[in-house]
Amino acid sequence: MSARLDSAQPYAIGLFRIVVGLLFACHGAASLFGVLGGAVGTDGGTVDAGAWPGWYAAVIQLVGGSLVLLGLGTRAAAFIASGSMAYAYFKVHQPEALWPMENGGEASAMFCWAFLLLIFTGSGAFGLDQLFGKRTARERAQEPTSRKATVSA
Template sequence: MSSPRYTHIVWPLFRIVVGLLFTCHGLSSLFGLFGGKGGTGASVPVGTWPGWYAAVIQLVCGLLVLFGLFTRPAAILASGSMAYAYFTVHQPNGLMPIENGGVTPALYSWTFLLIAAFGAGAWSVDELIAGRRAQVAPAPEVERV
């Protein structure tokens, strides 16, 4: 049974929570916050491929998705980076995510693909910008006969 009655509330909350969690991954990897890599509190060395770049993507795209700014491009980049992480780091260790430790990147990849497909929704900067553009846009001229 579908309940579109709550979609306008649940979808933005989903986007916000996913963006926040992804941001926390970036903060953890870059600055050792929240226990850092493996709980050691250590951060990824600057410029290290691919870890440092992945962490920057996590931080920036996580924040963009969290606030709903440039949501679709940020979600596409985040989805692709998680797919890359899955196929290069996890998939060589086994076929299924449950056996190769790749459940998190697989879920993030599909989650961000979903966000890219549906957009930011309510409570987003993207929606504010679209609303202002609609207010400023001149009404189309009607030809009189």
């Protein structure tokens, strides 16, 4: 049973990455463009362009979430996204109260830890990282032997 579950791990990670990236990108789109209910914590509007930290957070959410969703530069995008959510939790939510249930920081805390996990696991299955990685490995395997020796020297 354990071996079957282990073989499904890349697919579970891939699906996890897709869902987390989509949800994160939706937060950014809501804040920047007023779609999906508008900016979180407002009456459905958008954050002002260049406003610190809301606009920058929304850009990180939209771009980082989209990259994670696609599995493109997953580890780097997850690193930046995790850090932005740690900042959001400790600078915005935690000063209001200690526990996430009290300070409204559950989403920030969950996104922070979810992206931290993706830094270490990578994109899993279904990611563009995997597609480009396989193509690169295939191209390396098809290189002439003399070129391989020159590159590795």
